[in-house]
Amino acid sequence: MPMQFWIIQSLNSLALGGLLFLLASGFSLIFGLMRIANLTHGAFFMLGAYFGATALRSFDWIDLWVAAIGSGLALAVIGGFLERFVLRKLGNNPQGQVLVTLGMSFIISDACLVIWGGDPIPIPTPHALQAPTFLFGFAFPTYRLVLVGCAIAVAIALYLLLERTRLGAMIRAGVDDMQMTRAIGIPISRLFTVVFCLGAGVAGMGGVLGGPILSAYPGLDADMLPLALIVVILGGVGSLVGAFLGSFIIGFTYTFGSALFPDLAYVILFLPMIIIIAFRPQGLFGRRAS
């Protein structure tokens, strides 16, 4: 294999890892705090991609970054509505939550199919980022480099929010011990809505940022969600650092697995997950449930 292959695949791995982080970080936070496995999360990502694609087609003045932020905000609102008016009703009923979030993701998929049809809608790479970047004599697709930078920037922002603010400390307290968090007067239901909006928003933004690589197409949700689930299981639920490292581990595993052993891509992907579940059920960075 030529050197260019390894370098390009590595960058592809990083880019996929970055996208997975945008999806998995929210999933992990929601699961960590609310104990809800939000199977609608892949649909949030896809809906974000469609919103972004539509906005970019409809308005000349919108660029990819504006579309990403706009989609993120729109998904935050939609996520907030679903949490307040649907999930809230289910209380602590895990089967209900799984069925309802799965059902909502099917509804969103069908709605997308009706509205946007079955053909993929491309999301163009911004003009300024179309030319490759030459580093050390190799050509790198510039957009993928930028995408990795975006994911790292979001990771840092989320980290600062969680680790350096009072709101973040409240969220971590809720992950540690929900009942005691309520007993010190923290309105946990508002915290739930905040975290759900945040997770949905970041996923929606990820859909747009992934657009130039993946485009918006029916089934994007179902392609991305299992990868995010594996990331969260690998990294440990509720752990941002776990989601970050897990995303890049899966990004590399999946990219190189598909390139080198296309027939075994899923074996390469799921085998580490099974080993982790068997020997370290709390994930690489999760804490054992008390």
Added chain:
Amino acid sequence: MATEALKLTDVDTYYGDSHVLHGVGFALEEKRVLALLGRNGAGKTTCISSIMGFLAPRNGEITLFGTPIGGLAPEAISKLGIGLVPQGRRIFPSLSVRENLIIARQREKESEKPWTYDRILDLFPSLAERSRQLAGLLSGGEQQMLAIGRALIGNPRVLLLDEPSEGLAPLIVAEVARTIKQLKDGGQSIVLVEQNSGLALDVADQVVIFNTGRCVFTGPVDEVRNNDDLIAKHLGVFHAH
């Protein structure tokens, strides 16, 4: 008659179908310490859970300075002025000492001399040295101080202490007892649940004894201190000092 800070009237609480508290009733007077005693499984912690709103009582009434709080959500009960130092301490292990305290800050305007972060560190100087450390890495005694500080910084009108001496070395237990006396002298109304009846009888004004989910004794502490029969019958020989 003194003001009733916290009053339970005919409270019935269930865990699922199992009936744990049977018509429990007692009243804590303002600025006093009420010791809630009884053997393991007598219903003491269930009673605390009912007051805090973790378990909604099925019947009966709980009032805080006359305001009914029975069946409210824990966060609402906390806002109204009940502070909890739970059994097993339950500090937030992945938060720093400082974060454990600042997220619990509330009710500053409702109190005459509110607890602030600095005042909590003055009360427990050993926490000041470790303010940036993860709370999960503290010793058991320090965690107990932190749990008490976390409850105090919410400026509660009534403080619930559930087995604060459990699992601590005698020296630390003495410090916890000193702290409770200090809080009492400062006018804090306290419900103290204890297996260690020596500690409890030392600081309490009133005593309530539970046996299998019922109040079997309610009265001033003097009636219990020298009543060996009562202690032997309901508290068992293991914890009578």
